[in-house]
Amino acid sequence: xxxxxxxxxxxxxxxxxxxxxxxxxxxxxxxxxxxxxxxxxxxxxxxxxxxxxxxxxxxxxxxxxxxxxxxxxxxxxxxxxxxxxxxxxxxxxx
Amino acid sequence: xxxxxxxxxxxxxxxxxxxxxxxxxxxxxxxxxxxxxxxxxxxxxxxxxxxxxxxxxxxxxxxxxxxxxxxxxxxxxxxxxxxxxxxxxxxxxxxxxxxxxxxxxxxxxxxxxxxxxxxxxxxxxxxxxxxxxxxxxxxxx
Numbered sequence: 001x002x003x004x005x006x007x008x009x010x011x012x013x014x015x016x017x018x019x020x021x022x023x024x025x026x027x028x029x030x031x032x033x034x035x036x037x038x039x040x041x042x043x044x045x046x047x048x049x050x051x052x053x054x055x056x057x058x059x060x061x062x063x064x065x066x067x068x069x070x071x072x073x074x075x076x077x078x079x080x081x082x083x084x085x086x087x088x089x090x091x092x093x094x
Numbered sequence: 095x096x097x098x099x100x101x102x103x104x105x106x107x108x109x110x111x112x113x114x115x116x117x118x119x120x121x122x123x124x125x126x127x128x129x130x131x132x133x134x135x136x137x138x139x140x141x142x143x144x145x146x147x148x149x150x151x152x153x154x155x156x157x158x159x160x161x162x163x164x165x166x167x168x169x170x171x172x173x174x175x176x177x178x179x180x181x182x183x184x185x186x187x188x189x190x191x192x193x194x195x196x197x198x199x200x201x202x203x204x205x206x207x208x209x210x211x212x213x214x215x216x217x218x219x220x221x222x223x224x225x226x227x228x229x230x231x232x233x234x235x
Binding site: 007009010011012013014020057059061064066084086087088090091092093094 | 160161167177178180182191195198199200
């Protein structure tokens with residue numbers, strides 16, 4: 001286990017008492033999210049679905065890499081890694 | 095839809111937003127709104143551009159490249175600012191959110207929509223999602 005930082009986007013800070021980042025101990029992205037969810041249960045519900053998989057409208061990055069291009073939630077977390085939760089953004093006229 | 099909140103937009107940010115919106119016409123453009131929150135509400139001082147990944151329907155849809163959003167988040171954090179919302183354009187269409195916009199929106203962000211008519215910026219309006227419905231917020235410059 002190593003210490004990592006999770007960056008929280010503005011729309012989800014409602015579920016972290018306003019905190020813009022959280023410090024967690026974890027070996028993988030999944031463990032990092034679960035550690036955050038242990039203190040902020042509603043946050044976790046907005047990131048992972050009932051099956052424990054990443055929700056469609058959420059992107060997760062480790063450093064500058066999207067975990068969808070790595071090992072998904074099983075992506076290893078190294079010391080001082082920064083995990084960024086990013087809302088998926090889309091829309092349009094129609 | 096009623097006006098209940100306010101969003102401050104600096105003149106420089108408005109000018110940049112207008113230029114980005116017009117240069118992308120007839121396609122939709124998008125990006126992040128960077129600013130700070132204070133007791134009076136949100137104040138946007140930077141409008142960041144992002145790639146629209148929806149190339150097949152770029153004339154009426156957008157999908158913001160998350161890498162660009164990450165860069166905006168990092169730049170904002172490095173200056174003590176925040177990404178406080180998203181902007182996108184409606185080419186030849188009013189600056190009113192569509193059902194597509196509503197379904198993909200997040201509470202807690204401002205959504206600026208720029209109407210671009212025949213290549214020229216016609217109106218800029220801002221919206222916030224509250225309990226699954228958009229309400230308009232007044233833009234102060």
